[in-house]
Amino acid sequence: MFFTSAGMRFELTLLGTNSALPAFGRFPSSQALNIQENHYLIDCGEGAQIRMSEFGVRRSRIRQVFISHLHGDHVYGLAGFLSSLAMLGRQEPMEVFSPFGLEEAMRVLFKHTGGLSYPLNFHVIDPERHQLIFEDGHVEVYSLPLLHRVPASGFLFKEKERPRNMRPDKIEAYNIHYRHIPAIKAGADFELADGARVPNEELTIPPPPPRSYAYCSDTAFNERLVSMIEGVNLLYHESTFCEDMREHAALTGHSTARQAATIAKLAGAGRLILGHYSSRYQDLGRFLKEAREVFPDTELGIDGKVFEAPLEKKV
């Protein structure tokens, strides 16, 4: 059984799905990820803030930005996005995670174009390592080493394990006061008035399994990713080219749609989303066809499309 309520959302909005040169109405790379109303921005190509207004992404809610690498099509929208937040009066700090160099570029730019109204904190990530780079109460974010022409890191977002769920029928049956509930949800047994213990397993059900999302762009075909993203619910894997350009893809540090599908299949992903299309392709049908031959649960990433990972409720 699946359900999603606002507080349970795990929702990815694609803001831009084209590669280097914006074309055919496709903007450069950017995505907004909403996990339980915590909002994260992944890459910030030119026009990302314009897409946010168009697609109803509440930009002021974003507190962390994750930049995969310092090619312009992944980062030239950052200054505009950050400046607009300042114009809207933001006070809250913004945390930016990226490979080395972004801080100097942004600070010099803002020196000349005007400062921000809030603290901007940069965190350098090591694109050679797969490690925890950020966590909050709901999520852990891991870097994913990619194979590109410049240092590049993907990102794996993993929901944290939730507490167990209380069974409403048992609250009634044992007349459990609400003050005991947090302890029971955390795993405690319940002691009845006569001293008998009701074991936790009888009172609770396990929480829904945590959901996960992996962003892998830009990268050549890289089997090392497979073990790092095993069983991921949603996988965005770049497919700059189709198989007709397989050699060119390898030379430029990119993947074909078939290669993206191969990674999804090997990793046992729940669903694959394609994107980062080269401007040489107007029609995207062949990307989908090529990938689905290897991994049927593939969808085309399109600007404005929203993908959800529903919560799987164990009953």
Place this chain on the structure above:
Amino acid sequence: MFFTSAGMRFELTLLGTNSALPAFGRFPSSQALNIQENHYLIDCGEGAQIRMSEFGVRRSRIRQVFISHLHGDHVYGLAGFLSSLAMLGRQEPMEVFSPFGLEEAMRVLFKHTGGLSYPLNFHVIDPERHQLIFEDGHVEVYSLPLLHRVPASGFLFKEKERPRNMRPDKIEAYNIHYRHIPAIKAGADFELADGARVPNEELTIPPPPPRSYAYCSDTAFNERLVSMIEGVNLLYHESTFCEDMREHAALTGHSTARQAATIAKLAGAGRLILGHYSSRYQDLGRFLKEAREVFPDTELGIDGKVFEAPLEKKV
């Protein structure tokens, strides 16, 4: 009588007409000016290159960029525009004119995000002075001191005087060989076989009057502009606000629609184009109404709209 052929064009394409925060489908400031197939870019807000593809502006033809001031909404599209040209294999140099600071900001950004394939030359303009800052075979460009919160310069584009036009009937009447025509167009008389002279005024007609375009954004109401742009054919004057925000306009270094119209009227402009609208206004009808009360030949600047200054042929 008016006519316009491709080689005679004087055509302004609006790429973005909103102020700081992009909103309601309006991008930040940017314009492409085509004067006799010479292409100039004026300001380059975020998404300018995306608008160029949408509106059919041939970006590779642009050789000069004029940046009015270093606020993000006038310059955050520059890195993307310049990078895309490099990806398209440009070799030809690009000249960028702006107040001080842009060169350092762009060079540090490109240091981290990758270099360009062509020479990028920066020219610092003095926003306090009204002077010639660029000329080529067809046009002269003058700076226009503006009143803003940071150093800001408008731009006046003036076509150069053309040579006089040969009268076809006179070529036939006097049997004039084509090798004499350039000299006659430049002003020479023609000597007949019997030694008699036909005066130039009989052989030629005066050229069409040169056309002009003035870009005034961002600025508070500034009567000093009037004498500098007197008789301009097309005037773009910012109108960030309507009269309801007149005081706020002055405080922030901006103008109201009525003030823009007042400048147009005092300068005897041919036509006024409004733009740089604040995101607090979704409906632009009141801008137009307010301005037309003062200056009837006013049009709303809208992303994608094209304005022409037709060639006035004297017959």
